[in-house]
Amino acid sequence: MDTEPAIKAKELSKCYRVFRSPRGRLLQGLWPGKRRFYEPFWALRNVSFRLEKGRTLGVVGRNGSGKSTLLQLLCGTLTPTSGSMQCRGRVAALLELGSGFNPEFTGLENIYLNAALLGLSDRETNERLDAILSFADIGDFVQQSVKTYSSGMALRLAFAVQANIEPDVLVVDEALAVGDEYFQRKCFNHINRLREKGTAILLVSHSCPQIIKHCDEALLLDHGQLLLHDTPKRVVTAYQQLSSASGDSPWEAEQAQAVQPHTTVRYPENGGAIRGLEILNGIEEPIKLCAMGEPFRLRFHYSLDKPLDRRDLQELHAGCNLATQDGIQITGQRWDPTAEEVRALEHADRFSLDFLFRGGLIAGTYFISAGLWRGEDRRFLHRIVDIDTFKVVEHEPSSTFGLCDLRADAPKLVTC
Structure with a gap:
């Protein structure tokens, strides 16, 4: 040999x-x-x-x-x-x-x-x-x-x-x-x-x-x-x-070297639009990279063709999701306006939302998609697939693998 x-x-x-x-x-x-x-x-x-x-x-x-x-x-x-x-x-x-x-x-x-x-x-x-x-x-x-x-x-x-x-x-x-x-x-x-x-x-x-x-x-x-x-x-x-x-x-x-998506799909605007996205760290600094376990927020900026009345605002929803390079959706969030938020938006044609994520992602590149819609049947005002990307890296050696970090303790020997 x-x-x-x-x-x-x-x-x-x-x-x-x-x-x-x-x-x-x-x-x-x-x-x-x-x-x-x-x-x-x-x-x-x-x-x-x-x-x-x-x-x-x-x-x-x-x-x-x-x-x-x-x-x-x-x-x-x-x-x-x-x-x-x-x-x-x-x-x-x-x-x-x-x-x-x-x-x-x-x-x-x-x-x-x-x-x-x-x-x-x-x-x-x-x-x-x-x-x-x-x-x-x-x-x-x-x-x-x-x-x-x-x-x-x-x-x-x-x-x-x-x-x-x-x-x-x-x-x-x-x-x-x-x-x-x-x-x-x-x-x-x-x-x-x-x-x-x-x-x-x-x-x-x-x-x-x-x-x-x-x-x-x-x-x-x-x-x-x-x-x-x-x-x-x-x-x-x-x-x-x-x-x-x-x-x-x-x-x-x-x-x-942060990845810029080449797969972005922007659907037609129909009464509203997603105007921008900021990826922010815990102290609201723009980032394209964060460490495993660190919180981050996605701040979306929206516009409406015209202010909506209270009834229409109650049906207004927004959401976003994160997917891997392979297209596997890892997590997402949906915004349903509270009564207080409806009152605040009654005469507004522009607003912004924060989607806060408290870590949980393993090292890798993630693609962000977002939508703005009305009603439970999802009549989309606007939708963008792969609007942006960001990376999660290991700041310290980790034994975690798979699709997400469930914050498990490191394995320990019980008996031998």
Whole structure:
């Protein structure tokens, strides 16, 4: 039985020479051994780890911590200053969007070009072509030049090629952040299938939930050094503490990458409208991200074509619901006006409502839908599906999984 690891790094280091001026570079070339005209910059220093076959290793760290340098050393696009990196088998990598693609070639031509760079013959590529085209799912665009592609289409094609060559090692460096939520889910499903077949996966991501969910172990890099190699939850916790202490919070990175829905459906207005939505935290600050267990509120703003009389106001209702990326409705709330609220709205054509949620969501992305209607038979004045999204993340390691957090206590040993 083959017990050799898929990846073995031993005291891996990469140092760059930083010259302050072209003159210094020239002098260094003229007198290489007499004087140093540069400052050494260690992008990576004495990093050692092993990754076994069929396991996924997450790599986290702040910008400039050495993550991309590590992956480039692994893929052979950089040579180490000292130390060694051994990879067994075929390595496929998504380091940069479009790497290995010629923008003037069509998508189909680039499939063959990219596959050839990965060591496949035309015959082997022909055998995999249907699977690649099916996974990429870009239709007739495969016959157009890649320079006309959006970043999402380029990602689809690149990942389809890399994943379908069945590599021994697959490296993914933040590239999936470009894709939509559906394609990300499709990619991770495929990554899990590759892992079950024995492929070793190296995943770099600023998304803490992704690292916890998809990785068996994780590394924390900082200033080119390996700070921690442990379980994903422990590494993510250390990463968040490190980033918070330095003012470079991973929450800010996730906030900047907050998902914008591409599936919004706005139904025709019929006597009223949903004019806006604010997602607020406990102190009423706008957010696109909150931690598990923290309360949040959805503040909807409405308008009516004309003020309603008391009888019509008594039949006025509003509601909202939250759904997962898979379309599963997790929870929702309905507003039925009280007698006091009816009196307050008698001469109003604009109003706002707060829907308060006291936590209960597990880590993930949630889609918000809303409606404004009259009567129990739901005569809609206005309705919007997927009006907005927000993310819930694990601020601390959690043993909760499934669809919701019921605030259960951690399991405890009773007897043995």
